Amino acid sequence: MSKKSILIIALIAVIVVVVGAAAYWTNHGQAANATTSDTKMAFYNNGSTWLYSTAVIENATMKNGSQQNIYVNTYLKPENGKVVLDLSKTLGYENEKLPAGTTLRVLAWRGLLSSTANGTSDLNLNLQGWSNTQNPQSTDLIYNMTLANVTVNQLPSSVTDNNLTVSSDINQYQQSISGITNGTQPIYEEYIINVDANGKVTITQVQPPTLCNIMAHII
Numbered sequence: 001m002s003k004k005s006i007l008i009i010a011l012i013a014v015i016v017v018v019v020g021a022a023a024y025w026t027n028h029g030q031a032a033n034a035t036t037s038d039t040k041m042a043f044y045n046n047g048s049t050w051l052y053s054t055a056v057i058e059n060a061t062m063k064n065g066s067q068q069n070i071y072v073n074t075y076l077k078p079e080n081g082k083v084v085l086d087l088s089k090t091l092g093y094e095n096e097k098l099p100a101g102t103t104l105r106v107l108a109w110r111g112l113l114s115s116t117a118n119g120t121s122d123l124n125l126n127l128q129g130w131s132n133t134q135n136p137q138s139t140d141l142i143y144n145m146t147l148a149n150v151t152v153n154q155l156p157s158s159v160t161d162n163n164l165t166v167s168s169d170i171n172q173y174q175q176s177i178s179g180i181t182n183g184t185q186p187i188y189e190e191y192i193i194n195v196d197a198n199g200k201v202t203i204t205q206v207q208p209p210t211l212c213n214i215m216a217h218i219i
Contacts, residue, residue: 036134038088039098039195044126045076050155051125054185055108063092068168075163083164090166097131100197111185117154123147123187123209131199145189147209153184188212
């Protein structure tokens with residue numbers, strides 16, 4: 001085999017690895033491979049039902065200076081279901097914490113789901129952000145989002161595990177918002193994520209979880 005053929009095969013192998021890694025991030029969004037420096041955000045479901053969320057990070061400023069919406073969808077198992085969003089990679093910052101003064105506005109719609117789809121239950125979601133370490137430290141604050149007596153709807157049979165998808169494609173997002181308008185995601189909330197010079201993450205509630213199915217202005 002010629003050196004040229006070997007080089008071509010090696011190049012194809014590298015492309016396959018890179019594309020595979022990108023597909024994993026888009027489809028699963030787990031921060032298992034995040035560096036210790038990255039700014040990350042964990043979502044913990046402490047409720048007794050599945051929790052589904054559709055959210056948009058509005059007009060996020062990317063590392064290249066452009067602004068775009070980031071669309072995030074999550075399924076969380078009951079009783080301590082967890083996913084981790086790597087905010088640094090999402091905004092184009094590889095292997096570094098987000099810069100001082102980063103501010104992210106998040107609109108989120110949530111719904112409670114189960115295989116039996118009956119009765120009501122309570123939203124009990126914790127959010128926690130941090131930088132500079134693989135896992136959060138005791139000084140990284142946990143923010144609790146709660147709402148009582150929310151109707152429980154049907155869990156899709158295809159959902160069997162925690163899942164996080166991240167995309168900047170509005171078309172993908174539009175395919176996932178039917179739950180907002182058909183009543184299966186009746187919980188609306190809005191919050192601001194701030195990152196300081198040390199990578200410390202704070203979350204400020206603008207609108208605590210409330211029952212509302214208005215689509216606002218994001219579509």
